[in-house]
Amino acid sequence: MAEKSAVPSRLDQRDASWFIDKLFQVLMFVGGISAVIFIIGIFVFITKEGLAFLFEGFSFLEFFGSINWRPTSTNPTYGALALIVGTASITGVAILVAIPFSIGAAVYISEFATGKTKETLKVLVELLAAIPSVVWGFIGLSIMNEFIIEVFDVPIGLNVLNAGIILGLMAAPIMTTIAEDALKAVPDKYREAAEAMGATRWQIIRQVVLPAAKNGLVSAVLLGVGRGFGETMAVLMASGHAINIPTSPFDSVRALTATIAAELGETAQGSEHYGALFALGIFLFLITFIINLAADLVVRGIRKK
Amino acid sequence: MVTEPSRTKVLEVRDLSIAYGAKTAISGLHLDVFENEIFGIIGPANSGKTSFLRAINRMDAFDSAMKVRGSLRFMSTEVASWRNDYALRRQIGVVFPLPVGLPMSIYDNVAFAARLRGVRKKQQLDEAVERCLTRAALWDEVKDRLDSLGSQLSGGQQQRLTIARALSQEPTLLMLDEFSIAVDPVTTMRIEDVLKELKQEMTIILVTNLVQQAERLADRTAFFLNGELVEIGETEHLFNGQTKDQRTTDYLEGRFG
Secondary structure (H helix, E strand, C coil): CCCCCCCCHHHCCCCHHHHHHHHHHHHHHHHHHHHHHHHHHHHHHHHHHHHHHHHCCCCHHHHHHCCCEECCCCCCEECCHHHHHHHHHHHHHHHHHHHHHHHHHHHHHHHHCCHHHHHHHHHHHHHHHCCCHHHHHHHHHHHHHHHHHHHHCCCCCCCHHHHHHHHHHHHHHHHHHHHHHHHHCCCHHHHHHHHHCCCCHHHHHHHHHHHHCHHHHHHHHHHHHHHHHHCCHHHHHHCECCCCCCCCCCCCECCHHHHHHHHHHHCCCCCHHHHHHHHHHHHHHHHHHHHHHHHHHHHHHHHHC | CCCCCCCCEEEEEEEEEEEECCEEEEEEEEEEEECCCEEEEECCCCCCHHHHHHHHCCHHHHCCCEEEEEEEEECCEEHHHCCCHHHHHHCEEEECCCCCCCCCEHHHHHHHHHHHCCCCCHHHHHHHHHHHHHHCCCHHHHCCCCCCEHHHCCHHHHHHHHHHHHHHCCCCEEEEECCCCCCCHHHHHHHHHHHHHHCCCCEEEEECCCHHHHHHHCCEEEEEECCEEEEEEEHHHHHCCCCCCHHHHHHHCCCCC
């Protein structure tokens, strides 16, 4: 049998478009993996800075079990328990505030509002999400503070309740946007089928739409929690910044993030205190990472169905 | 007319017009649907069949562009004057062209209507679910997995699930809109047998684009074209060539654009 003749070389040339295609593939790849590089980079950096402390001054029991955060004392102790509880309690209040607002707003925008109302509301919600956190902190410090003192008749208005409400209002817009996306993803045919069976609006929302959007709603809440743990400035300004295990919403507390922000500028690089702050950073990073991962896994759960 | 005037009218339609904005979907519709008959509606796309069904169970309430004029009486009452349009819709079962398994378990799909009515007793719900699934010829296939998701069934099974769900409303009127589009021929035949039995208990409006399906099932058939009722008559007569309008003959014989 005769050998098949090769393709003539003039038909098989790598031209400009071939090279441009390859170039773009490389550029897109770099863009795509840059997120991974940055995440790993940040993790490596904060771990490196905190590592010396973790191996020398760090005591697991003290860090998670003691409320004594005294980095500047002559005999310094680094108990982060009060800070962790402070952050958790503020976030807890924030979520209680944010869930009704955000789910309510999302349901209204997705299921009731139409046309101009709907578009205007969506723009406003996004605008709300863009308010700088220092502005929220200012509101907490000046308006909410006096409001809480007056309404609840307590000596100080910078406390868990104040920071929780401020943080809840801050987290609500982004939670609204995500929750609304989840509701929008519920196909109209489900609503129509339920309508045709004589279900009322409320029955449709309660029994069809919300259950179908459940995963998206859970991930909206989880992202709100992540936001709560990570927020710094507003919490620093509204929480009272006092190391304390709160026994009521009217106690001042101090948050992990606020501690880092307030103290890092006054420590010598490489000192034990500096390392301890980075240990707080590692802890925060891990928590937000886990929360975001959980949110992502929950969302993935929807797609599988 | 061959139909005896003494039969109970489930639906009386007089001079009904439906428009979406400036576009007319149906104009000047006159017809009656009698108790315990299968009323077939045939016609090409855009002839207003689906709009007619939507007007009957007042789905225009959800669509601000949809305007309904004229008289449409269901069980001797204008549908527009029902004080609770949810209650009206509960009287009317609808099966859509593409099956819609609600994103809940098979059991919950069929128990949905009963729960809307306020039934809470487990035993009552169990009975309703089994009865409706059996009548929709689906019980044997799903009785061991009532907890799995309704939306995971195959197309034909989902359509029977939809029918079971419509039956669970215990409707006076069952409306099927081209139910066999996404269903294989064998399942279609099984559903058709079910419909023939159901006719004893309720009135059925069958919109179909398969003229043979109308011939097999419908007692009377109406031919819609471009929003107009061209002709209405005993199915047997229409298919025996006793048509009054040449367009009907053309459509039935497949000579149509």
